[in-house]
Amino acid sequence: MKLRLGLPKGSLQEKTFQLFKKAGYHLHVNSRSYYPTVNDPELEILLMRAQEIPRYVHEGVLDAGLSGLDWILENEADVVEVTDLVYSKQSARPVRLVLAVANDSDIKEVRDLQGKRIAAELVNVTRRYLAAHGVKATVEYSYGATEVKVPNLVDAIADLTETGSSLRANNLRIIATILESNTKLHANKAAWADPWKREKLQNLSVLLNGALRAERMVGLKMNVPRAKIDTILNILPAMKHPTISPLFNSDWVAIETILDEQQVRDLIPVLKRAGAQDIIEYPLNKVIP
Numbered sequence: 492m493k494l495r496l497g498l499p500k501g502s503l504q505e506k507t508f509q510l511f512k513k514a515g516y517h518l519h520v521n522s523r524s525y526y527p528t529v530n531d532p533e534l535e536i537l538l539m540r541a542q543e544i545p546r547y548v549h550e551g552v553l554d555a556g557l558s559g560l561d562w563i564l565e566n567e568a569d570v571v572e573v574t575d576l577v578y579s580k581q582s583a584r585p586v587r588l589v590l591a592v593a594n595d596s597d598i599k600e601v602r603d604l605q606g607k608r609i610a611a612e613l614v615n616v617t618r619r620y621l622a623a624h625g626v627k628a629t630v631e632y633s634y635g636a637t638e639v640k641v642p643n644l645v646d647a648i649a650d651l652t653e654t655g656s657s658l659r660a661n662n663l664r665i666i667a668t669i670l671e672s673n674t675k676l677h678a679n680k681a682a683w684a685d686p687w688k689r690e691k692l693q694n695l696s697v698l699l700n701g702a703l704r705a706e707r708m709v710g711l712k713m714n715v716p717r718a719k720i721d722t723i724l725n726i727l728p729a730m731k732h733p734t735i736s737p738l739f740n741s742d743w744v745a746i747e748t749i750l751d752e753q754q755v756r757d758l759i760p761v762l763k764r765a766g767a768q769d770i771i772e773y774p775l776n777k778v779i780p
Contacts, residue, residue: 492533492687492688493532493533493534493535494533494534494535494554494555494682494688494691494692494695495535495537495552495553495554495555496534496535496536496537496553496554496555496556496557497536497537497538497539497544497547497548497553497555497556497557497558498518498527498536498537498538498539498556498557499538499539499540499541499544499557499558499674500525500538500539500540500541501540501541503541503557503674504538506578507557510576510578510699510702510703511529511699511702513702513705513706513776513777514695514698514699514701514702514776514777515698515776515777516529516530516531516534516698517529517530518536520538524538525537525538525539526538533691537553541557541558541559541562542558542562542565542566542612544556544557544558544562545558545562545563545565545566545568545570545677546566546568548568548570548677548678548679549566549568549569549570549679550679551679551681551682553679554678554679554682554688555573555676555677555678555679555682555688555692556676556677557576557674557675557676557677558674558675558677559586559672559673559674559675560670560671560672560673560675561586561588561613561616561651561670561672562613563675563677564613564615564616564670565613565614565615565616567615568677569680570677570678570679570680571677571678571679571680571683572675572676572677573675573676573677573678573683573692573693573696574675574676574696574699574700575673575674575675576673576674576675576676576699576700576703577673577674577703578673578674578703584653585671585672585673586651586652586653586671586672586673587651587652587653587668587669587670587671587672588613588616588617588649588650588651588668588669588670588671588672589649589650589651589652589655589658589665589666589667589668589669590604590609590617590647590648590649590665590666590667590668590669591638591641591647591648591649591650591658591663591664591665591666592641592642592646592647592648592663592664592666593641593642593662593663593664594662594663594664596641596642596646596647596664598646598647598666599666600666600667601621601624601626601666601667602624602625602626603666604621604626604628604646604647605626605627605628606627606628607628607629607645607646607647608628608629608631608644608645608646608647609621609628609629609630609631609645609646609647609648609649610630610631610632610633610637610640610641610644610645610647610648610649611630611631611632611633611637611648611649611650612632612633612637612649612650612651613649613651613669614630614631614632616649616669616670617630617649617669618630620649620669620670630649631645633648637650638650638657638658638661638663639661641661641663647666648663649669651672652665676692676695676696676699678692697779698777701777701778701779702776702777704777704778704779704780705774705775705776705777705778707751707752707753708749708750708751708752708775708778709749709750709752709755709772709773709774709775710747710748710749710772710773710774710775711727711747711748711749711750711755711758711759711770711771711772711773712745712746712747712748712770712771712773713745713746713747713762713767713768713769713770713771714738714743714744714745714746714767714768714769715743715744715745715746715766715767715768716742716743716766717742717743717744718742719765719766719767720735720744720746722765722766723746723762723765723766723767724746726758726761726762726765727746727748727750727758727762728748728750728751728754733746733747733748734746734747734748746767749775749778755772759772
């Protein structure tokens with residue numbers, strides 16, 4: 492049996508391949524192929540635009556796929572959301588679909604868009620948002636370069652952003668956030684009802700989330716005199732409790748823990764001054780709670 496899985500081609504492809512590698516799935520594809528090889532004979536992978544994946548999952552062409560909540564909603568896909576995978580092409584945080592206008596525009600809030608023209612790639616999501624706010628406007632599909640269409644072609648845009656830097660660079664300001672979106676592993680209902688495919692998807696979910704969790708964490712190991720154990724433990728944060736192992740024929744112990752990578756830079760000098768030696772920081776592939 493095989494699980495037919497759609498993965499995003501384009502801006503998210505490299506990040507997705509990296510995530511799968513850390514989860515233990517090695518994907519290889521040449522530039523002209525849409526069918527990567529994978530070191531799991533139970534997976535059949537197809538690459539396609541993220542915008543299309545939810546529709547093919549909904550229709551049963553794919554058993555499951557990775558795509559953003561935004562595209563699931565845009566396609567009105569009736570799918571099972573297996574798990575959230577909070578990553579994007581630049582960062583480990585959700586993207587936002589925002590309404591933006593020129594910096595010098597008289598438009599200050601959503602209701603000011605009444606009767607205006609808006610360019611958007613997520614046309615259906617944008618129309619539903621405006622309707623929910625009682626606004627009637629013309630929403631047209633944008634094939635790209637959406638930011639440059641304001642103000643000469645349209646009055647406003649609905650566009651995805653991670654940091655807002657591209658909008659600022661094009662002299663645009665945000666007037667509202669339509670939704671926050673992150674990548675979701677989602678499945679069609681028939682696949683989810685199949686016991687083998689459901690277990691395969693659940694296993695994939697555990698491994699992918701473990702790989703994501705590991706991206707922001709590191710392992711830390713050090714040698715400590717027995718007399719300094721309490722001092723070091725009072726300094727160390729940990730997921731639960733550090734591992735303490737006696738060193739052979741010695742008054743020293745090895746202490747090992749897992750912690751947030753952002754904490755390590757400030758902790759290591761403090762641990763060194765407190766008596767820790769031979770401190771080793773190492774990366775992690777997966778962290779499964």
